[in-house]
Each structure stands twice: as C-alpha cells, then as structure tokens.
C-alpha cells in the first residue's frame with residue numbers, strides 16, 4: 041500500500057518515511073527540497089522532486105502510483121518569518137494543501153493526516169490544555185494551519201474526505217542510530233541551537249527573554265520526540281483506514297520545560313560547557329505552552345515512549361555528533 045508523504049524529505053517527514061518502510065508500507069515522497077534533504081531518504085522510498093502547488097505534477101504522481109493515504113508535512117513554519125511575509129505563508133501552506141486536496145479528490149484518495157500546530161491555541165489560562173481550548177492564532181503561520189483544518193472539514197462535507205489533524209509543539213530528538221535528524225538552515229529551534237553551542241559551532245545560546253511569569257523567568261514549552269510524533273501519525277492513518285471519523289488531536293508530553301531547564305539538561309547529556317547570553321523576547325512567544333494528549337491516547341491508542349527530556353536530547357546529540365555538518369556532503373543512504 042502506497043502512502044504519499046508530502047514534505048517527506050524534511051525533519052519530521054523523513055522520520056515518517058523511515059517508520060512507514062519499517063511497517064512494510066510503501067512511502068511515495070513529494071518534496072521540492074526547499075528545506076528538505078535528499079540524503080534523509082532511504083533507498084526504499086520512491087521520490088518525486090516537485091512542488092505540491094504544481095497541479096500537473098501532482099496529477100501525474102497520483103496517476104503513476106496507487107496511493108491510498110496521504111501524510112501532509114510540507115509548509116513554511118517559522119512564526120516570525122510569517123509575520124514579515126504573510127502572503128508567502130498563505131501561498132505555500134494554504135494554496136499548497138488546496139492543490140493537494142483537489143488532486144486527491146480527483147484521484148479518489150480520501151484519507152489524509154495533517155501536521156498542524158498546538159500554537160493555534162495561543163496561551164490558554166489552564167495548562168495542560170485539551171482540544172476544547174479556544175483557538176486563537178496570533179501569527180499568519182498559525183492562522184494558515186487553522187484555515188487548513190477548516191478547509192479539510194468543508195471537504196469532508198462536500199467530497200467525503202476523511203482527515204486527522206495533529207496539533208503538536210516542539211518536535212525534537214532524532215531516530216536512534218543517528219542516520220537522520222534535524223538540519224534546518226538557518227536553525228531556529230532551541231534544542232539543535234543548544235547542541236551546536238555544545239559542539240563549538242556557535243559561541244553561545246541566546247535566551248529570548250528572562251522576564252516571563254515563570255519560575256525562572258524563561259519560556260516553558262512542551263517538547264515531544266519526533267519518533268513519538270510519527271508513531272501518532274501512523275496510528276492516525278490506521279484510524280482512518282479502519283473507517284474512523286475525522287478528528288483533531290493534541291500531541292505532547294503533558295510536561296513543560298523552561299529554556300534554562302533544557303540548557304541544564306543538555307549540559308548533563310553532553311558533558312560540554314554551554315555558554316548562555318541574554319536576549320530580548322522573541323515575537324509571538326507566549327510564556328507557557330503545554331498540551332494534554334489524553335484524547336489521542338484514548339482514541340488512537342497512542343502512547344509516547346521517549347518522554348524523558350534527557351532521552352530526547354541524547355538522541356538529538358547522537359545525530360549532531362555523528363553528523364557535525366548535518367546532511368552536507370553526506371551520500372544518499374542505501
């Protein structure tokens with residue numbers, strides 16, 4: 041059974057490709073490689089280089105392969121950049137999935153698992169928060185994810201599409217063995233930045249704001265192992281395959297860590313000195329974001345396995361240590 045993985049050469053998507061193969065499924069990857077890496081794809085994956093917004097290209101992919109289900113990862117996904125370039129975000133994220141859904145429906149493929157974000161909620165008063173918390177996107181990035189969830193809902197009504205939307209926060213860690221991992225350029229995410237400082241690739245980590253209303257003044261986030269994120273995607277595919285209805289699920293560890301706690305954990309894991317400097321608050325950065333994943337556990341049977349923050353950082357450190365230049369210069373794996 042072929043599963044189309046749009047954005048499968050990216051950080052999160054490439055972990056999906058590897059897990060799909062492991063489960064005996066055939067991943068068919070579409071990626072324009074704007075932020076993804078060909079070297080992240082195993083030989084067993086079918087790869088089509090192209091843009092999801094290109095209708096003719098997408099029609100051709102559906103013609104050539106018998107695709108049954110779709111996983112959608114491709115997007116622009118930086119909050120700050122989206123505030124500066126909103127139309128670029130609507131184009132890649134909203135128009136991108138519009139073309140995907142059009143070509144899926146034409147090809148009579150009606151099951152999709154979508155990577156949303158838990159940032160659609162902003163900062164509810166009570167944490168951890170459930171799917172019932174009020175959505176309140178505050179940046180074009182989050183707004184596009186929210187709009188896509190509604191787009192899929194209307195396509196269900198009109199065309200019988202069935203979807204699962206997974207809302208998560210900070211995906212981190214890497215597949216064990218160090219073959220694939222996080223390599224964003226430029227890197228903006230906290231854990232890889234801390235590890236680059238530990239490796240001496242950058243002088244210091246700048247903490248964005250130390251005056252938040254939290255115990256140590258730094259932002260608290262919910263970090264989730266990327267392999268657990270993908271395990272939930274596979275459970276969601278299975279839910280749809282078995283005839284399950286469309287739904288939205290939060291994914292998280294239900295535990296929050298402050299920036300200073302993450303830095304301290306990274307010092308323990310790596311045994312390296314990590315220099316820290318103070319910086320201004322980053323735009324669109326709420327103090328405390330922690331989700332409840334009880335619904336995904338109950339309805340999808342999902343159980344995250346790598347919840348310990350030291351394990352998450354250790355797996356990321358293994359990838360960084362084995363690949364100090366990221367994917368740069370590395371041959372495609374066999």
Ligand SMILES: NC(=O)c1ccc[n+]([C@@H]2O[C@H](COP(=O)([O-])OP(=O)(O)OC[C@H]3O[C@@H](n4cnc5c(N)ncnc54)[C@H](O)[C@@H]3O)[C@@H](O)[C@H]2O)c1
Pocket residue numbers: 046047048049050051052053070071072073074075076077090091092093112113114115116117132136155156157158208209210211212224
């Ligand atoms: N990384 C996180 O912590 C996190 C958290 C919540 C949600 N998400 C969501 O998960 C998804 C994947 O995130 P990521 O960190 O792996 O990002 P990424 O940039 O590593 O991966 C995105 C992939 O999509 C490809 N792509 C982008 N636009 C495309 C287009 N128009 N056509 C074809 N391919 C295209 C890129 O080349 C890349 O390989 C995104 O939708 C993101 O919003 C990520």
Ligand SMILES: O=c1ccn([C@@H]2O[C@H](COP(=O)(O)OP(=O)(O)O[C@H]3O[C@H](CO)[C@@H](O)[C@H](O)[C@H]3O)[C@@H](O)[C@H]2O)c(=O)[nH]1
Pocket residue numbers: 117118156157158159208209210211228229230231233245246247248249259260261299322325
């Ligand atoms: O050099 C840095 C980088 C980050 N931070 C802080 O560390 C925390 C985590 O930052 P980061 O790893 O960039 O994640 P978020 O900004 O929380 O955003 C992530 O989580 C969002 C919620 O889903 C996703 O939508 C985004 O794609 C994903 O990047 C935030 O408080 C940042 O302000 C620093 O202090 N210094």
